[in-house]
Amino acid sequence: MKQTLLIAALLFITYLSSAQIEITKPIEEFAANKNTIVTNEKGVKYAYADWAKLMATGNYKLNPLIHDSDSTSFILVRRNEKAEDAKFAKLPKPVETKFFKTGAVFRFKDMIDMSGEQITAESLKGKIVVLNFWFIACPPCRYEMPELNTLVENYKKNKDVIFIAISLDKLADVKKFLTVIPFKFHVVGQSMPLFYLYGVDECPASLVIDRTGIIKFHSQGYGDGATPYWIKKTIAEIQTQN
Template identity: 40%
Template sequence: MKPIILIIACFCILSVQAQTSGTKATLNDKSLVKDSSGMIYPYAIWQRLYQTGEYGIRLLNAASDPQEFLLYRFSEEQMKVREASMPKPRESTFFRTGNTLRSVKMVTMDGKKYNLKELTGKVVVLNFWFINCPPCRMEIPHLNKMTDGYKNREDIVFLAIALDQSYELKEFLKELPFNYGIVDGGGYIAEQYGVKAFPTHVVLDKEGKITFHTMGYGAGTVPWLKKSIDAALGPQALGTE
């Protein structure tokens, strides 16, 4: 199986603040992007920051050549408003909302055994990924932050199904911990479900039905994951951070 890597956020990067006060402005690798202190950011850096969904970019000086843009971080309140208004990410082509998954047995790297058919009564969150997938790596810190809000709950299971082998993952996770239960050598599971693009996310409700699924990573991925998890958990989910 040849994996397809998707970064949904990249498709909108060039249209950020395309018009300000009637002036057209296009963001590209030649744009001059700086923060309020005047520090200039290389293209690869500001693009990655923007893709996290925690930063905005607006036109600062249309008359300059190249045009100047301001990179700014959203406040916590701005983030909440922004996340609440984000459109739902497109569904993956591998799953169908309302269906149940064929049961599969999994063992995480820390020795915990799971069987999907035995997880009825729990919300299950699946992430299909692999180490050499840039958007997979990019979303991990944000997924970790999300899971922190559920760390005291026993009715939710987070499983990250990796294509990589344990010896590769052990080295990778030393540098970038991932707070999901890590299933190594999960290529056969991805193939069983027909997953061919990464990352792919799936949320199963307490009856084992698919309530949310998407492929790729964009600014709306994690907020909609959390919305879907909270909806699946029910009223008791209120108050999670």
């Protein structure tokens, strides 16, 4: 299976029909649950109560064995940001998208997030903006969310860095999903017109846009989990240049 999920045909059909992606299973099943196989790095299996308790501390994360499709098996690892940054710094930069270009101007549109907050193109001027395009049934989109949430936490006191996640899914489905798997970005639901406008046909796709509206980083796919590191790195580079 490709690292990213091709949705071009779906985009075309659903845009013309004004429909949205249909969820074919209970949204609760998109999250890790009692049926999920969780082991340590040596392959020793955890009981559900044990790994769930460790995850609740916020000091651990689940790495999927299969990145590009729904994985039923995960490795529980203790968080170590410094070690992970050192690892990702040695890896190739994530694959760039086909639909954005580094150095190009990104044209923002007015949006409304799931809390009802208006995000206008005018309000984003002079800000560093992180964008993420995703949809619920995209496994790699879900797998990178915990690390993207950590990024939001790292910058929560910095009002100059804005995180926006643009989803294909119906508002009702997104609302329910966020109760199962929290996503700390400003989440904008039912956004097929934005996908169509920007030509996004594969997810997940991430961008970092500087204060002048220039695209400084863009990637598609899970990228072995490296995308959040590169987003953080790009934000730091922008901050040192201004």
